[in-house]
Amino acid sequence: MTASTEPRPHGHPSADDPRVMLDQDIGVFEPVPPYPPRTEREEEFYTLGDGEMFINIGPQHPSTHGVLRVVLKIEGERVVDLDPVLGYLHRGVEKLCENADYHQAICYTDPLEYVSSLFMEWSPVMAFEKLLDVQVPRRAEYIRVLTGELNRIMSHIMFVGWMALDLGGLTPILWGFIERDEIVEMLASIAGQRMLFNYFRIGGVNGDLNHEFMSRLGRWLSHASSQLQTELQLLNENEIFVRRMRGLGIIDSQTALRMCLSGPNLRATGLPFDMRRAHPYSVYPELDFDVVTRAEGDCLARFLLRMDEIKQSLRIIDQCLNEMPDGPVMAKLPRLLRPRPGRAYAGIEGPRGQLATYAISDGTDQPFRMRIHDPSFVNLQSVGLLLPGHLIADTMAIMASLDPIMGGVDK
Amino acid sequence: MDRALKARLERRFADVLTGPIRQRHDETEMRIGPGDVPIVMRGLHDETEFRFRFLGDLCGVDTGEVMQVVYHLWSDTTPDWLRVVADGLPRDDPRVPTVTFLWKGAEWQEREAYDMFGIMFEGNRDVRRIYMPPDYTSFPLRKDFFLPDDSSRSPGGGVRHMEQTHPPVGAKPGARVRRATAG
Numbered sequence: 001m002t003a004s005t006e007p008r009p010h011g012h013p014s015a016d017d018p019r020v021m022l023d024q025d026i027g028v029f030e031p032v033p034p035y036p037p038r039t040e041r042e043e044e045f046y047t048l049g050d051g052e053m054f055i056n057i058g059p060q061h062p063s064t065h066g067v068l069r070v071v072l073k074i075e076g077e078r079v080v081d082l083d084p085v086l087g088y089l090h091r092g093v094e095k096l097c098e099n100a101d102y103h104q105a106i107c108y109t110d111p112l113e114y115v116s117s118l119f120m121e122w123s124p125v126m127a128f129e130k131l132l133d134v135q136v137p138r139r140a141e142y143i144r145v146l147t148g149e150l151n152r153i154m155s156h157i158m159f160v161g162w163m164a165l166d167l168g169g170l171t172p173i174l175w176g177f178i179e180r181d182e183i184v185e186m187l188a189s190i191a192g193q194r195m196l197f198n199y200f201r202i203g204g205v206n207g208d209l210n211h212e213f214m215s216r217l218g219r220w221l222s223h224a225s226s227q228l229q230t231e232l233q234l235l236n237e238n239e240i241f242v243r244r245m246r247g248l249g250i251i252d253s254q255t256a257l258r259m260c261l262s263g264p265n266l267r268a269t270g271l272p273f274d275m276r277r278a279h280p281y282s283v284y285p286e287l288d289f290d291v292v293t294r295a296e297g298d299c300l301a302r303f304l305l306r307m308d309e310i311k312q313s314l315r316i317i318d319q320c321l322n323e324m325p326d327g328p329v330m331a332k333l334p335r336l337l338r339p340r341p342g343r344a345y346a347g348i349e350g351p352r353g354q355l356a357t358y359a360i361s362d363g364t365d366q367p368f369r370m371r372i373h374d375p376s377f378v379n380l381q382s383v384g385l386l387l388p389g390h391l392i393a394d395t396m397a398i399m400a401s402l403d404p405i406m407g408g409v410d411k
Numbered sequence: 412m413d414r415a416l417k418a419r420l421e422r423r424f425a426d427v428l429t430g431p432i433r434q435r436h437d438e439t440e441m442r443i444g445p446g447d448v449p450i451v452m453r454g455l456h457d458e459t460e461f462r463f464r465f466l467g468d469l470c471g472v473d474t475g476e477v478m479q480v481v482y483h484l485w486s487d488t489t490p491d492w493l494r495v496v497a498d499g500l501p502r503d504d505p506r507v508p509t510v511t512f513l514w515k516g517a518e519w520q521e522r523e524a525y526d527m528f529g530i531m532f533e534g535n536r537d538v539r540r541i542y543m544p545p546d547y548t549s550f551p552l553r554k555d556f557f558l559p560d561d562s563s564r565s566p567g568g569g570v571r572h573m574e575q576t577h578p579p580v581g582a583k584p585g586a587r588v589r590r591a592t593a594g
Contacts, residue, residue, distance in 0.1 A: 098552075257464050345438055369472050
């Protein structure tokens with residue numbers, strides 16, 4: 001990048017300075033960041049060995065699920081090393097939450113993981129409830145589990161679609177959208193919004209289940225199981241797909257723990273680690289479901305495991321509908337929340353892994369510090385371990401099998 | 412609240428604890444000095460009576476007076492979350508040893524804490540910006556970094572949103588940074 005020679009009023013050139021953009025040499029790919037000093041790792045990565053070259057993927061690439069940029073170091077067709085570059089979607093949500101009050105903070109968090117936004121509301125809401133010592137009504141807890149599991153199914157369906165799309169199959173995502181749209185419309189009938197629901201509130205949920213939701217849910221449940229089975233078979237019995245995925249990006253359980261993997265990616269290595277059982281919250285202890293695991297730890301295992309989880313989620317939904325108690329859906333709380341000073345941590349099992357919020361209260365109506373721990377961010381990190389040795393074409397398959405959502409990765 | 416865990420921690424880490432162990436809801440909190448992080452974490456991770464194998468979260472905290480690095484750990488030996496607070500990092504030069512020798516996955520989380528708070532993780536071989544551009548100079552989540560009051564205007568319109576900290580418009584001279592009484 002050649003910066004403007006004219007002196008700037010405020011010191012160093014800024015990437016947001018329009019003049020910098022105008023002067024920029026467009027069209028020449030320069031992967032090496034120009035600014036010293038470099039860290040040990042950067043030094044290692046940006047030094048080319050014999051026969052190696054850089055190739056840049058993203059930030060605008062159809063297979064990166066958002067704006068992820070990956071600098072690959074390749075030798076021939078093999079990936080030697082890689083350096084993911086994040087931050088293209090960074091919105092500073094943690095800072096915004098510190099400057100919003102407790103109710104407003106939830107509006108900022110739910111666009112983070114835009115395909116599973118109920119979970120992104122659930123975790124902060126749980127942390128705030130801990131700060132406030134609120135007892136959530138049981139009916140509200142059941143509604144949360146019910147809608148949450150619907151959202152999990154929706155998110156896993158999207159995963160399957162994207163996964164196949166990255167491998168060149170167009171049908172599963174189109175089929176997936178049929179199911180997804182039904183769930184989305186169903187949730188929209190109680191939340192009023194199709195994607196960013198903002199339905200969970202501190203102390204309960206915003207509004208009880210209504211007739212439209214129940215009738216849509218009933219209609220969908222009547223064919224969901226068989227429909228999803230058909231969709232699974234589309235890929236599961238596809239020899240090209242299975243042979244492509246098997247043995248790709250293998251990770252073992254101990255390495256997965258060291259990489260802080262969680263959720264389906266960790267369970268695909270054989271560890272039955274599920275927050276719903278490992279650290280029970282809400283009404284999950286009362287519900288009967290299996291923690292699905294698979295021993296292989298490859299892309300195929302991660303894919304099949306999510307399909308099995310959909311079946312478990314259907315089981316949970318069934319139980320929720322049978323055991324749903326009557327009663328209020330909101331605890332009685334003042335409009336302006338001022339929790340007493342303290343710290344709270346709430347971790348839940350999102351569709352991608354452990355999704356957690358760490359909130360510190362200083363006694364005012366705004367969180368003093370709000371940390372959002374997003375599983376996509378931590379899971380994406382292990383591409384650095386999984387990719388080297390694979391072909392360039394497999395990078396997309398491996399990355400997709402980790403199921404990162406760039407909104408969550410970049411916060 | 413797991414009272415037994417509290418007793419075990421008090422017995423094992425009596426010499427490094429810098430404050431009382433606090434418990435609330437399903438969380439147990441212990442405070443240590445930043446220099447003791449490697450030995451404490453190794454003890455918690457390796458010893459069979461603790462077995463904290465899962466790093467739930469790693470984050471930085473700026474209390475307005477000191478910096479902290481907070482670790483949340485999960486173990487099958489206790490129903491609680493264990494929160495380890497490395498306390499008392501000076502704000503002008505916060506430094507703490509890395510935990511990447513136990514959890515390689517902490518690397519990006521440490522990079523994030525560096526990016527947002529300027530906390531230096533000694534031993535992490537890749538401490539650089541992760542979200543903000545590499546030529547960025549300030550640390551956005553610090554308590555003396557105020558959001559511009561005109562944040563609704565676009566950065567291209569002349570508001571230097573990347574810029575150094577400034578107190579809000581209308582603040583009295585010498586107004587204090589909002590600080591945690593939570594400690």
